[in-house]
Amino acid sequence: MAHRIVTQVVVTGARVFGRAFAEAYKQAQASGKHAAGKKAAGGFAASSINIDEACKILNVKPPAAGETSVEHVMERFKKLFDLNDPQKGGSFYLQSKILRARERLEMELREVERKAASEKELQEGWKPKVYKDR
Incomplete structure (x- = not known):
């Protein structure tokens, strides 16, 4: 049993x-x-932030308008990042959101610049740089 x-x-x-x-x-x-x-x-697996949210976080215009520059994004980033320093009573969470927003906007701005350079090259034609021996 x-x-x-x-x-x-x-x-x-x-x-x-x-x-x-x-x-x-x-x-x-x-x-x-x-x-x-x-x-x-x-x-980006960790960063699921979209371009509109990134623009709202940093208070800049979307890069498609062509008015946003890397310098302006960096200026807004530095100001907001410093304001939210945890040692000064800020929030680490907000700092990380600001950092992700900057990364996303930089990625988008690089893409816009690359497309503009490609368009310019297509309009002007390809001009290889030739170096002459002296």
Whole structure:
């Protein structure tokens, strides 16, 4: 009789652990797929901030208007970053949001500059730099 109870406890325990392990494995797979999809979609897995939110955080105009410059973004960043210094009573969370906003805007501004340079090159034609020996 005792061996029957022990066997039943062992079998039940194995079932419980087996189901828990299977469920944990399914969750790990789903989490891995989600993270891989996020990296492929946006380039930055950790930074899911969009351009409009970044402009609102730093209080600048969107770079598509062509009026935003890197210097203006850096000026706003430095001011807001210093104001939210945790040692001066600010918030680390807000500092990190400001940093992510600056990174996102810099990435967008680089892309706009690259497109402008490409457009200029297409309009003017390709002019290779030739160095003459003296």
